[in-house]
Amino acid sequence: MMPGLENGKILDNRQVAGDWYVMDVAAPATARQCQPGQFLHIRPADNYDPLLRRPLSIYDVLPDSGLISLLYRVVGRGTSLLAKFAADEFINIMGPLGRGWSMPASAENLLLVGGGIGVAPLMYLARVARQRECRVRLLFGASEAAQLSGAARFEKIGVDVKRASMDGSLGYPGRVTDLLNDEIATDYARVYTCGPAPMMALVARWASTSGVWGEVSLEEHMACGVGACLGCVCQLDPFQPGYVKVCKDGPVFNVDQVRWMQQTPAGEVTGSE
Numbered sequence: 001m002m003p004g005l006e007n008g009k010i011l012d013n014r015q016v017a018g019d020w021y022v023m024d025v026a027a028p029a030t031a032r033q034c035q036p037g038q039f040l041h042i043r044p045a046d047n048y049d050p051l052l053r054r055p056l057s058i059y060d061v062l063p064d065s066g067l068i069s070l071l072y073r074v075v076g077r078g079t080s081l082l083a084k085f086a087a088d089e090f091i092n093i094m095g096p097l098g099r100g101w102s103m104p105a106s107a108e109n110l111l112l113v114g115g116g117i118g119v120a121p122l123m124y125l126a127r128v129a130r131q132r133e134c135r136v137r138l139l140f141g142a143s144e145a146a147q148l149s150g151a152a153r154f155e156k157i158g159v160d161v162k163r164a165s166m167d168g169s170l171g172y173p174g175r176v177t178d179l180l181n182d183e184i185a186t187d188y189a190r191v192y193t194c195g196p197a198p199m200m201a202l203v204a205r206w207a208s209t210s211g212v213w214g215e216v217s218l219e220e221h222m223a224c225g226v227g228a229c230l231g232c233v234c235q236l237d238p239f240q241p242g243y244v245k246v247c248k249d250g251p252v253f254n255v256d257q258v259r260w261m262q263q264t265p266a267g268e269v270t271g272s273e
């Protein structure tokens, strides 16, 4: 099936912290289809320069209002162009794309761990999980307090948020993964995480050593976004044959599918197990 294309009307595109922005788009046809953890492939200008779309996670959706929110960090040309869009302008979106999170059953106990802009695919997951009466705790880590302002959006729907900031300006001073020391993995039916790879590796190990089901959302450079160009292929486990297309087989994978690699002080690359 061809992915949907829609010209979404921008309702708001605001700076929320440093180089972080939230864009609200009215795109009713796309909003109806979105599943938590999927992504949209965005044309960052109203012409073909740059040629390639940019993948952004679906941050939040209000399907009945046809509203989609995106949380993005300006890192290069495409995202700089995105930040220039103003209310009432239109933006071309393709999607929803990819395999999103496996959804919880009703009333489960869930732990979400988001690092930096990696919190983006966790918000809509939290919203749907709360509609299913799940108890949801978010461990949210970022560089500084301003980036943690989005925690309020989670709290508004009844998520219990624990904050960590690397500069110590809000919440626990240090890495978000340190907050796992206060958690008991087996208290949770499911653990979901997105953020920098070393952070996800720690969360994945923490969950799988206790036999707790978990999923991670991976990032890879993308071109087509629909499984046609092989631009996003990667090996989830370098010790096993076979490649996946992150855009189509993911971006969400089970923690047991991924072997996280780490570098020894001598520069040798080893598996994390």
Ligand SMILES: Cc1cc2nc3c(=O)[nH]c(=O)nc-3n(C[C@H](O)[C@H](O)[C@H](O)COP(=O)(O)OP(=O)(O)OC[C@H]3O[C@@H](n4cnc5c(N)ncnc54)[C@H](O)[C@@H]3O)c2cc1C
Binding pocket: 039, 054, 055, 056, 057, 058, 071, 072, 073, 074, 075, 076, 077, 078, 079, 080, 117, 120, 121, 218, 219, 220, 221, 222, 251
């Ligand atoms: C499935 C998926 C979901 C994503 N969701 C979000 C999101 O919700 N919010 C958000 O801010 N970002 C997200 N990203 C990353 C985002 O797509 C890139 O930051 C963006 O495409 C960069 O475009 P650019 O033209 O501004 O930067 P470029 O000029 O293309 O690159 C600038 C820098 O960013 C790096 N980069 C570019 N693309 C990627 C990528 N796909 N993954 C990792 N590094 C990249 C480049 O290596 C370079 O260092 C997601 C990526 C994927 C694959």
Ligand code: FES
Binding pocket: 221, 222, 223, 224, 225, 226, 227, 228, 229, 230, 231, 232, 233, 245, 246, 247, 248
């Ligand atoms: S981006 Fe083209 S196959 Fe994934």
